[in-house]
Amino acid sequence: MNEILLIIYVCFLSLIGATILDIAKIFSGRSKLLLFSIGFGVGVSMIIIQMFLFSWLGIAWSREVLFGPWLLWLVLYGIAKRGKISHLSISLPKGSIEKVLLVLLVILFCYAAIESQLRPVIGWDAVATWFMTGKGFFIDGGIRPEFYRYLQIQDNPPGMGLILSSFYVLIGKVDDQVTLLFFTVFYGMLLCAFLSLLSEKMPLRYSLFFTFLFASTQELLRQAGRFEAGYADLPLAYFFFVSTCLSLEYFGKRNFRSIVVVSFLSAVPIFIKNEGSTMYIILAFLWLSSLKKTKNLFALVTGFTLFAFWNVFKLNQGLQLSYLFKGSLDLTRTTAIFSGVMSEFINISRWNLLWIAFFILIFLFKKTKENVLLLLIIFLQLWVYILIYFITPLNPAAQIIGSFDRLLLHLMPLVMFFIALTSYDILIRPKLFDAKSK
Amino acid sequence: MQKKNFSKNNKIASIARLLLFSLIIFWMFLSILRLGYSFFRLLGEERYLFSLSAAEKKQAFFANPDIIDEYITKHLKQEDAIMLYGTDGGLYFRLRYLVYPRKVYWENNIGLYPVKPNWSYKLYTEKNLPSSKNIKLIIDSKTHKIAGGLVKTNE
Numbered sequence: 110m111n112e113i114l115l116i117i118y119v120c121f122l123s124l125i126g127a128t129i130l131d132i133a134k135i136f137s138g139r140s141k142l143l144l145f146s147i148g149f150g151v152g153v154s155m156i157i158i159q160m161f162l163f164s165w166l167g168i169a170w171s172r173e174v175l176f177g178p179w180l181l182w183l184v185l186y187g188i189a190k191r192g193k194i195s196h197l198s199i200s201l202p203k204g205s206i207e208k209v210l211l212v213l214l215v216i217l218f219c220y221a222a223i224e225s226q227l228r229p230v231i232g233w234d235a236v237a238t239w240f241m242t243g244k245g246f247f248i249d250g251g252i253r254p255e256f257y258r259y260l261q262i263q264d265n266p267p268g269m270g271l272i273l274s275s276f277y278v279l280i281g282k283v284d285d286q287v288t289l290l291f292f293t294v295f296y297g298m299l300l301c302a303f304l305s306l307l308s309e310k311m312p313l314r315y316s317l318f319f320t321f322l323f324a325s326t327q328e329l330l331r332q333a334g335r336f337e338a339g340y341a342d343l344p345l346a347y348f349f350f351v352s353t354c355l356s357l358e359y360f361g362k363r364n365f366r367s368i369v370v371v372s373f374l375s376a377v378p379i380f381i382k383n384e385g386s387t388m389y390i391i392l393a394f395l396w397l398s399s400l401k402k403t404k405n406l407f408a409l410v411t412g413f414t415l416f417a418f419w420n421v422f423k424l425n426q427g428l429q430l431s432y433l434f435k436g437s438l439d440l441t442r443t444t445a446i447f448s449g450v451m452s453e454f455i456n457i458s459r460w461n462l463l464w465i466a467f468f469i470l471i472f473l474f475k476k477t478k479e480n481v482l483l484l485l486i487i488f489l490q491l492w493v494y495i496l497i498y499f500i501t502p503l504n505p506a507a508q509i510i511g512s513f514d515r516l517l518l519h520l521m522p523l524v525m526f527f528i529a530l531t532s533y534d535i536l537i538r539p540k541l542f543d544a545k546s547k
Numbered sequence: 548m549q550k551k552n553f554s555k556n557n558k559i560a561s562i563a564r565l566l567l568f569s570l571i572i573f574w575m576f577l578s579i580l581r582l583g584y585s586f587f588r589l590l591g592e593e594r595y596l597f598s599l600s601a602a603e604k605k606q607a608f609f610a611n612p613d614i615i616d617e618y619i620t621k622h623l624k625q626e627d628a629i630m631l632y633g634t635d636g637g638l639y640f641r642l643r644y645l646v647y648p649r650k651v652y653w654e655n656n657i658g659l660y661p662v663k664p665n666w667s668y669k670l671y672t673e674k675n676l677p678s679s680k681n682i683k684l685i686i687d688s689k690t691h692k693i694a695g696g697l698v699k700t701n702e
Contacts, residue, residue: 213582220585227596229605230644237640241647248648259650260643261659286601318575325578330585461581462574469570473563536568 111280111287118279119149119294125179126151128186133370135355139309146301149294150351151370153272153344154377155179158415160271161380164251165422170278202313210317214304217324218297221334225289228336235339238262240285242270247277254426263429266419268380269341289338296333299347300324303522306354311533319529326525328459328518341382342515348378349388350522353486356392357479360399369411372396376412379419384519387493389416391486438496442505446498449509459514460521466532467524474531487523609641614694615670616645618685623649628666629697630654633675642670669698 126148130136136144156175163170202208230240238260245256246267257263273291277283300320307316323329332343352375359371375392378385389412396409423429454464474480494516498505596604605613619629619642628650631639639653652666671677672695676684682696 213579216586217582220582220589223589227593227604229601229608231608233637233640236644241644244644244647258660259664261656322571322574322578325582327581457577461577462570466567466570466574469567473567532567532571535564536571 111284112290114280115276115287115290115294118276119291121176121179122152122156123149124152124183125155126153128183129155129370131190132186133366134364135367135370140305142301143305146298146305147351147355149298150302150348150377151374154374154380156275157268157271157377157380158418160246160275161252161267161418161422164246167251170250170274172278172281175275175278202317204314207314207317210314210321213321214300214317214324217321217330218293218300221296221330222290222293223334224330225293225334225338226286230285230289230339232337232339234341235337238265239269239341240273240288240339242267243273243277243288244283244285246270247274247283254428257426257428264383264423266380266382266385268377268382269344271380272344289334292332292338292340292343293334295344295347296324296329299343299350299522302347302351302354303526307526307529310530311537315533315537316529319525319532322461322463323522323525323529326459326461326463326521328514329521332515332518337515340515342518345378345381345385346519346522348374348381348385349490349519350526352378352388352392353483353523354526356395357482360395360482363402368409372409372412373415376415379416384490384494384516386416388486388490388519391489395482395486438499440499442499445506446495446509449498449506450495450513453509453513453517456514460517463521463525463528464517466528470528470531470535473535474527475534480527480530483523483527487520487527490520614687615685616642618694618697619646619649619670623668625649627668628652628664629668629670630657630666630700631670633672635672635674638672667700669700671696671698 123145127144128148129151130144130148136147159175159178160170163174168174202211230236241260242256242262242265245260246252249256252267252271257265273288276288276291300323303323304316304320307319310316329343331337332340352371355371356375359368362368375396376389379389393409393412393416396412400406400409454460454468457465471484474484494513497516498509498513501508596607599607602613615638623629623646625648629642629646629652631642631651631653634655636653636655639651639655643651650664650666651670652660652664657663671682673693676682676693676696677698679698682698684693685695685697686692687694
């Protein structure tokens with residue numbers, strides 16, 4: 110029963126997000142798959158922010174208070190758009206290669222979903238942090254600073270805990286087994302967003318092919334349903350991918366409503382994991398650099414407000430701002446860090462050939478503005494991750510073994526997107542061009 | 548000269564393309580192979596998990612915490628706090644999650660709290676049970692093995 114409720118809840122979240130994106134005029138005339146897969150992220154973000162603010166303002170969480178306004182929103186949207194809502198139509202691809210690739214993707218998704226239900230919550234970080242906060246917020250009826258101090262995770266953002274507890278509020282109890290499916294849903298939505306964005310840049314056959322390569326990466330599957338389901342890294346990877354791709358589309362544009370939403374989305378990772386803050390700072394700098402053209406400073410305020418919310422909350426409740434401010438740079442670790450990082454990049458059992466292909470392609474890519482910005486974002490964030498190992502008070506070599514794969518997962522969708530675009534440019538586009546000119 | 552450079556560059560580009568093409572084909576081959584292996588594993592070594600109930604799965608993955616957490620949830624009040632003795636960090640984190648809102652502290656990290664918290668029970672695992680007559684033993688009803696013991700602090 111709870112499984113069905115979870116599916117309904119996911120559809121509900123996607124609908125909330127899709128209607129917001131529609132009003133912001135993002136994705137007008139583009140695929141419904143894109144609208145709903147990114148709509149899911151917008152819906153999740155809205156519930157997270159709503160629960161966070163309600164908790165801060167002392168408004169008790171209940172089904173009516175949390176979901177009532179959104180039901181009303183959907184009804185009003187339906188009335189306002191009466192007769193203008195286009196129907197969802199599902200059409201299967203025509204070619205046989207496309208059909209085979211689509212079947213492989215569906216198999217991968219089903220595999221992750223089955224795996225997620227085979228075991229209880231066993232991932233260490235899931236038990237110690239993310240599911241713990243989900244259960245704690247639900248039982249406490251809000252975010253209590255004492256709870257944060259009790260867990261000794263004072264600078265951890267509450268986003269994952271809030272989205273898990275929102276489902277517990279809906280069903281009225283803690284059901285962590287079913288909630289593991291949330292992570293498979295993030296996997297599915299990431300694949301849908303990846304496929305639909307890629308299929309705008311190349312024929313469906315190739316976009317399905319690259320999506321399959323992406324989807325079959327073991328590290329991704331482990332967090333989608335196997336041993337590490339319940340970690341916040343996969344949701345963060347989803348938000349990094351969505352916010353970076355949308356930011357790249359809207360840098361330098363003047364569409365006010367769209368920029369408000371994109372700026373908001375680029376700040377949501379702040380609420381998912383600590384690493385989200387650095388990604389937001391990188392994106393915010395790029396937004397600011399395009400301000401001369403767009404003159405849309407006010408639109409960027411939405412993202413900054415989220416950034417401020419979380420940090421003011423921590424200051425206000427006496428929680429630690431960030432552990433990064435506590436350490437100092439230790440350059441004697443360079444060799445240990447370099448060898449640890451390199452051995453992760455060539456770990457084929459986790460990544461297949463993803464990182465090897467990436468490091469080859471950075472010498473061959475087509476130097477468009479989009480590609481350069483994408484690479485800049487990936488490398489700046491990667492640099493921050495490596496920098497953490499120079500600062501952390503823990504043994505860096507041991508910490509790299511235990512955490513670097515999860516950090517790389519955050520950037521993996523963007524890296525795969527770059528690989529797909531560049532490989533297509535190098536291998537397939539010239540052939541298509543030759544065939545056309547003949 | 549220019550023509551020679553052009554043909555040389557063209558040759559390098561062709562080799563790079565061939566290498567990239569081979570890499571991606573190998574990648575595809577690897578992905579399909581691993582997908583097949585994953586299903587083989589699911590239907591082989593993981594098949595027994597399909598028939599287990601939620602309680603049995605918990606038991607299969609965490610023998611001790613499951614028995615201890617059931618006991619604590621059943622017999623202790625929600626406002627009670629427990630101090631866990633021993634070196635089992637995995638047990639600490641699982642218990643902290645499973646028995647919330649009852650609080651669990653661990654002797655190994657209690658020093659990290661700026662203000663020392665209070666607890667009403669001491670919890671020992673079967674490996675470090677003290678010889679106290681006030682100890683309440685937690686026994687697995689199926690195997691009759693001792694999983695741990697609780698001592699009320701004011702006793």
